[in-house]
Amino acid sequence: MLIKNRPGWEMPESQATPESVFLNRRSFMAGGAGLIAGSTLPQVAAAQGADPTLDLYPAKKNAAYTLDRPVTEEDLAANYNNFYEFGTSKDVAAASKKLVSRPWTVTIDGMVEKPLEIGFDDLVRKLPLEERLYRFRCVEAWSMAVPWTGIPLKAFVAFAKPLSGAKYIRFETFLNPRMASGQSQRWYPWPYTEGLTIAEATNELPLLVTGIYGKPIPAQHGAPLRLITPWKYGFKSVKSITKISFVAERPKTFWEGLQASEYGFWANVNPEVPHPRWSQASEQVLGTRDRKPTLLFNGYGEQVAGLYKGLESERLYM
């Protein structure tokens, strides 16, 4: 339920990144700096086989984004995933270790001033990073609450400089069936693709996520770069992005390609619009016995409801 005078997504500050994560970062910095004098932190990290972006974590918390429920335990979130490239069960954490996330090139193309191919480690240092607590609601009617670290998508769009004809952004995951055996299953329309309108993308909420729980994002959550759109069902949050294209036409998405009658382009959370095969009225909160009522736009209506004025004839909630 919404608490008076507090937005629906608020939670106590005490639920933020654990101190141990912060302290680990400090000890890494101290140890690394002593190991190779004169090296930059990313160089030290690479020499140690660690993630070259480790020095960026934990990122500054954006205190405006708080919740109404405890943060889901890290282990739980890390072992209950959807990543069809590595299998269709929730137990894909081990299989997804096959994901080779370095080197990782991101292509920015389509209707932009200057199409670009850029290494992920360069990209992440060109743009602002922050940590936000968000609720996350899967279309399968389970939910969690997670501290994501990421680049506000709005800042990325400004960096990409789209041309005026660009109306949508299309996101694409890698395609490599030898690395990701799920992609050998030809009945899926690989690669995984998703899309947003430019208006949605430049709203304050969407994040291009690079980290979780105060650390670089692990494989099973979509390393090294994924989308998070907290007011939409989780399938919109495409993982392991290699290509971001600015386009004039609405892109066809992975799930639309598979089953358009059940999974559409908009996929905004709405408890009153059931999935054709189950209710969306409530959600199972991971790690608890709680079944909570689902909120319109997952509780983020204040930020996003205005985006859909005039679009009422669209299937906005599927």
Ligand code: MTE
């Ligand atoms: N992205 C890719 N590339 N492949 C996927 O299978 N699954 C989606 C989304 N992004 C998926 C994906 C679905 S259905 C959900 S609910 C979320 O990722 C799950 O994110 P999580 O595993 O980090 O909780």
